[in-house]
Amino acid sequence: MVSNTKIESRANRGAFYIMLNHYPSETGIEPQDFNILHFANSYNLESKHLLFIRNVAEQELGIKINQGAFIL
Structure with a gap:
């Protein structure tokens, strides 16, 4: 996740x-x-990507990730 452009955002979403x-x-x-934290650790993802990952995961996996999932 290098840039905030639409193209880069779409590419990041596709990768996630x-x-x-x-x-799974x-x-x-x-x-x-x-578990979003286990997922991020498995792929060595930085915590700054968790919100973006949460949005993709909720949509693609059909789940709801509550805010408490971000607490270590």
């Missing part, structure tokens, strides 16, 4: 989409058991 679709099959978890 691919990662989010791969993650790789880990064997169900979407409702998705």
Whole structure:
């Protein structure tokens, strides 16, 4: 995530989409058991991306991630 342009944002969203679709099959978890912090750690993602990841995960996995999920 380098730039705030529309093209870069779409590319980032696409990358997170691919990662989010791969993650459950790789880990064997169900979407409702998705943990955003474990996901970020698995892919060595910086915490500044968590809100963007949350938005993509909620839409693509059909789940709701509450604010408490961001507390370490």
